[in-house]
Amino acid sequence: MxxxxxxxxxxxxxxxxxxxxxxxxxxxxxxxxxxxxxxxxxxxxxxxxxxxxIFTRKNEQEPDAKQQLDNLYKQIGRQQVEIDWLKKKLGL
Structure with missing residues (x-):
C-alpha cells in the first residue's frame, strides 16, 4: 500500500x-x-x-479552548442558580 x-x-x-x-x-x-x-x-x-x-481581527476569531471552558463554567453556574431558585419556589 x-x-x-x-x-x-x-x-x-x-x-x-x-x-x-x-x-x-x-x-x-x-x-x-x-x-x-x-x-x-x-x-x-x-x-x-x-x-x-485572513483579514479577521484577533478578537473576532473563535475563542480558544480556555475561553470556551470559562464560558461553559459560567453557563453551568447560571443554570445551577436557576435550578436552585426553581426548587425553592416549588418547595422541594
Whole structure:
C-alpha cells in the first residue's frame, strides 16, 4: 500500500495561489509540481472559500479552548442558580 504524501502548507499555499491566479492551467501546475490535479483543485477551492479569514481581527476569531471552558463554567453556574431558585419556589 502506498503511503500518503503530506505536502508542506507553504507549498499548498503557493500552488493554490497560482491556481487561483489562473496564469497557468491546473494541468500545467500539476506537471510542474508533480501533484495530482484533483489535489490542486481542492487546495484552490479551500483557498477561495477561506481567504476572508485572513483579514479577521484577533478578537473576532473563535475563542480558544480556555475561553470556551470559562464560558461553559459560567453557563453551568447560571443554570445551577436557576435550578436552585426553581426548587425553592416549588418547595422541594
Amino acid at each position: 502506498k503511503k500518503r504524501i503530506q505536502y508542506p502548507k507553504e507549498l499548498k499555499a503557493r500552488v493554490a495561489l497560482e491556481a487561483l491566479k489562473e496564469t497557468k492551467t491546473i494541468a500545467e501546475l500539476s506537471s510542474e509540481y508533480e501533484i495530482h490535479s484533483n489535489m490542486i483543485s481542492k487546495w484552490k477551492k479551500q483557498l477561495h472559500d477561506n481567504i476572508a479569514n
